[in-house]
Every structure is written in C-alpha cells, then in structure tokens.
Amino acid sequence: MKPKSVTDSIILHSDLAQKALILLSQKGLKVGIAESCTGGLLSYHFTSLAGASNVLDGAMISYANEIKASWLGVDRGDLQSFGAVSEQVVRGMCEGILQQTQADVAMATSGIAGPSGGSSQKPVGSVFVGVQLKGESAHIAYCHFGGDRLSVQSQSCAKVLEMLIMALDS
Structure with missing residues (x-):
C-alpha cells in the first residue's frame, strides 16, 4: 500500500513500527538500526511509540562512508568497489550494528x-535495505522508489519494517 500523503505515510509507518514493536516485545528481542538515506526516520518511527525502550537497543546514522567504515566496521574495499548504495555495504551495516549494540536483530538502509x-x-x-537476526545471514532487498526525497525515505522505512515483521513472523 502506497500512502497518498505525508499524513498517510506517518500512519502507515506507525502501524508497521507498532506491529514490529509488538513482535519484538513478544519474542524478548532488541533491535539495532543503522541508517544512511533514511537519516533517523526509521529510528523515529520506533521512538515515537510507547514501549520503544523495551525493544530498541540503539541506532546510528552512518551517512558518510568514513562513519560506515570506522563506526560500523563496513569494509572499506566494499565501499570503494560497490559504493555505499550496495548489497555488500548494507550487509556490513547490519553486521556492524549487531556488533556495536546488544541487539538481537539489525535493520539497515x-x-x-x-x-x-x-x-x-x-x-x-x-x-538497499536489510534485516539480520543475530547468528543468521542478512536478508537484503534492492528497491527503486519514485517520488521526492521524503517519499523515497518513507518508502524505504516501510520496506525494511515489512521485512522485519516477516522475519519475526516466520
């Protein structure tokens, strides 16, 4: 479902984040979030909900490549060879946020x-968006979204939240 307005988008993402929060809580899991293009929007959707402190361990906006490498441990060779917008880098972001936090599951954009x-x-x-449960391989998806900057960011959040819900529901 594609939201028709910013308000619809906020409601959709709040609903998805609420469902993810409930699943994480029921399973006793914590999430760590590594964001680039979403710039904190994904983290906002969690922290705007009551009970977020029970499931959100930590989040990082790793906008610059140097931050991806130095804070999250993303391979500099992958950044140079594939670019920041790549499956390899999002996989590294998932792995890095799991290492930097006490999270059981990672999300990255x-x-x-x-x-x-x-x-x-x-x-x-x-x-590229990714979800990784600790001890498992990351699930990465490539998407191409239309619209303005906020629309691309919002659709990215929706996609990774849907992936998290699917991973937790299985």
Whole structure:
C-alpha cells in the first residue's frame, strides 16, 4: 500500500513500527538500526511509540562512508568497489550494528533519496535495505522508489519494517 500523503505515510509507518514493536516485545528481542538515506526516520518511527525502550537497543546514522567504515566496521574495499548504495555495504551495516549494540536483530538502509546524486547505474530512488537476526545471514532487498526525497525515505522505512515483521513472523 502506497500512502497518498505525508499524513498517510506517518500512519502507515506507525502501524508497521507498532506491529514490529509488538513482535519484538513478544519474542524478548532488541533491535539495532543503522541508517544512511533514511537519516533517523526509521529510528523515529520506533521512538515515537510507547514501549520503544523495551525493544530498541540503539541506532546510528552512518551517512558518510568514513562513519560506515570506522563506526560500523563496513569494509572499506566494499565501499570503494560497490559504493555505499550496495548489497555488500548494507550487509556490513547490519553486521556492524549487531556488533556495536546488544541487539538481537539489525535493520539497515542505504540509498539515493535525491533529488540529486543518482547515476545511470544507480538512479535516484535506488535503495538497499536489510534485516539480520543475530547468528543468521542478512536478508537484503534492492528497491527503486519514485517520488521526492521524503517519499523515497518513507518508502524505504516501510520496506525494511515489512521485512522485519516477516522475519519475526516466520
């Protein structure tokens, strides 16, 4: 379901975050979040809910490549070879946030929200999102979203929240 307005988007993401919060709480799990293109929006959706402190262990906005490498331990070779907007880097972000926190599950986002910064290989709206349960392999998805910057960020949040819910529901 694609929201029609910013208000609809906030409601949708609050609903998804609430469902994720309930599942995390029921399973006694904590989440760690590593964000790039969403710039804290994903973390906001959790912290806006009562009970977030029971499930959110920590979050990091790793916007610059140097921060991805030095704070999260993302491989510098992957950053150089594949770029920040890549499956390899989002996998590294998931692994890094699990190592830097006491979280049981990781979520990560990296993409090109626009309106500039895209290329023919990675156009504006290109986003990789990932979810990883501790001790398991990360599940990474590539998405291409349309719309303005906030729309790309919002759709990225919705996708990774849906992935988290699916991972916890299985």
